[in-house]
Amino acid sequence: MRKKVLIVSYYWPPAGGPGVQRWLKFIKYLPDFNIEPIVYIPENPNYPIVDESLLSEVSESLTIIKQPISEPYKLAGLFSKKKTDTISKGIITSDEKQSALEKSLLFIRGNFFIPDARKSWVKPSVVFLENYIKNEGIDTVITTGPPHSLHLIGLQLKKKLNVNWLADFRDPWTTIGYHKQLKLTKSAKNKHLQLERDVLNTADRILVTSHVTKAEFKTKTDKPISVITNGYDVNHIAKPALDSSFTLAHIGSLLSKRNPVILWQVLSDLIAENMDFAKDFKLNLIGFVSEDILKSIEKYNLSNYLNKIGYVSHEEAIIFQKKSQVLLLIEINSPDTRCIIPGKLFEYMVSERPIIALGPDGSDVAEILKETNTGTYFKYADYDALKLQIQAHFDAYKKGALESHGIGLQKYSRKALTKTLAELL
Missing domain, CATH: 3.40.50.2000 (Glycogen Phosphorylase B;)
Known part of the structure; x- marks a missing residue:
């Protein structure tokens, strides 16, 4: 029984x-x-x-x-559907840019609806x-x-x-x-x-x-x-052809606090220094992206290289994972996020594409990537190392040799x- x-x-x-x-x-x-x-x-x-x-x-x-x-988000939507929707998705504007309405909604959410x-x-x-x-x-x-x-x-x-x-x-x-x-x-x-x-x-x-x-x-x-x-789960989605461009793809929400300025700086510098990189590079963001992130990308002159694709189904997300040249995993640079292991990490690992991850020191993600040989982890101060890694991936891409060879992945099925x-x- x-x-x-x-x-x-x-x-x-x-x-x-x-x-x-x-x-x-x-x-x-x-x-x-x-x-x-x-x-x-x-x-x-x-x-x-x-x-x-x-x-x-x-x-x-x-x-x-x-x-x-009974949920208060439906009532709050009568005042501002856009702000209510973004807050319910976890996309919160940085403190200094919040409107009075957004501050009020966050205060009510935090203090009148516990937990x-x-x-x-x-x-x-x-x-x-x-x-x-x-x-x-x-x-x-x-x-x-x-x-x-x-x-x-x-x-x-x-x-x-x-x-x-x-x-x-x-x-x-x-x-x-x-x-x-x-x-x-x-x-x-x-x-x-x-x-x-x-x-x-x-x-x-x-x-x-x-x-x-x-x-x-x-x-x-x-x-x-x-x-x-x-x-990760077994899927039966046929492996698509790799992108012809040198695509760096992030799949999932990019919230205001999850803004990897060091990455935008590295990419901007590589574009300025390397004509081949500038010709082949594309940045694909698949999922919800905050306005703060988009403004930061614009500040580093990356807007012309950006494909903002928006939210896609889980099946479509897997296709993007399998066809992208490099996968990006971005976490907020805070000790509070050391414990966060995004679910997409495990799907990334079996996509057979190299992962570049950015986050705080002491993250569990760093240990998993090292253990499985599926990617490289960088702290937000690692400008030189991050730049060298992206350049190395680009060089391998140009030779048709950019690959990932994971080990010991079965225990994460x-x-x-x-x-x-x-x-x-």
């Missing part, structure tokens, strides 16, 4: 973006390990990104239960799930956040039913970078910290995606913490990661 596990998630197809991928893939493979997943999601969510193609990955035999959710804007779903979900869990004989519940309010559903179900509860943190809670932009009052900060402590010290097990987050949480709880990273999860369950 299969073990039933209830998974509480906000993001689910047709939601797009990175938040949906982790549990979509776990749920895909859990039945292979004699576990029956049951998914609980909102009936009427306000997804900032939609990707209908992901619906094809949901098994027809999967049990999905839904309850309505987040989906908090109103907690109470009705607990009422509904308490009966459902009893009736279905479920003894294990998994909550995944962000949004971290979903962990409060697990917290209350643990207290009421004493179910086995795993809290999965795709990102940290109080140390995540955007918290500093929410204009939190002292009391709001303290409430976040208290809720975080309650969750970390009540759950039976904590799941995290990076060793940096595990180290942080170990200072806050004695509960067992397991690292299960994100990963979605099925291998699901096996690890199943063993914990």
Whole structure:
């Protein structure tokens, strides 16, 4: 008899973006390990990104239960749909350039909706799930956040039913970078910290995606913490021809704070110094890009080399990964982002294209790239080394010899990661 596990998630197809991928893939493979997943999601969510193609990955035999959710983003959209949409996507204008309206929306979001804007779903979900869990004989519940309010559903179900509860943190809670932009009052900060402590010290097990987050949480709880990273899934997309130009491609959102000025400087200098580079180079940005990033690109005279493609489906993103000459992975230059391992990293690694990554010192990403021989990691002060690497990639491209040879990638496959999860369950 299969073990039933209830998974509480906000993001689910047709939601797009990175938040949906982790549990979509776990749920895909859990039945292979004699576990029956049951998914609980909102009936009427306000997804900032939609990707209908992901619906094809949901098994027809999967049990999905839904309850309505009330979200303030819909009301806020009456005042400024554009600003509300960008904030809900995580694109926040730099502090000095924020309008009075944007400052007000961020203050309200940060101080009146703790831990987040989906908090109103907690109470009705607990009422509904308490009966459902009893009736279905479920003894294990998994909550995944962000949004971290979903962990409060697990917290209350643990207290009421004493179910086995795993809290999965795709990102940290109080140390995540955007918290500093929410204009939190002292009391709001303290409430976040208290809720975080309650969750970390009540759950039976904590799941995290990076060793940096595990180290942080170990200072806050004695509960067992397991690292299960994100990963890559097998896809059947034919390998496209490589771009004829020397393309550097970034796939995913580029937020205002994620602005690699050192990269724009290096590219600008290489263009000025090398006529061949200037003739062949293209910068492809696939995904949402903030105005601050575009202005920075313009400042370094790169606008004529830019292809701003916008958001694409997950399948299209994989095609871009496979056909680009070099893949860019950009993270905010802050100690708070050392724990961030973007889900796209693992898809990058199996694309057989070299990766150039920029981020803070001590990042988990640097260790993974080194371990798998899939790319090179640079800190924001590494101008000379970054320039030499891009020049070396360009020289290899000109010779038709620009390749990537990853090693030990199998352990990051979605099925291998699901096996690890199943063993914990």
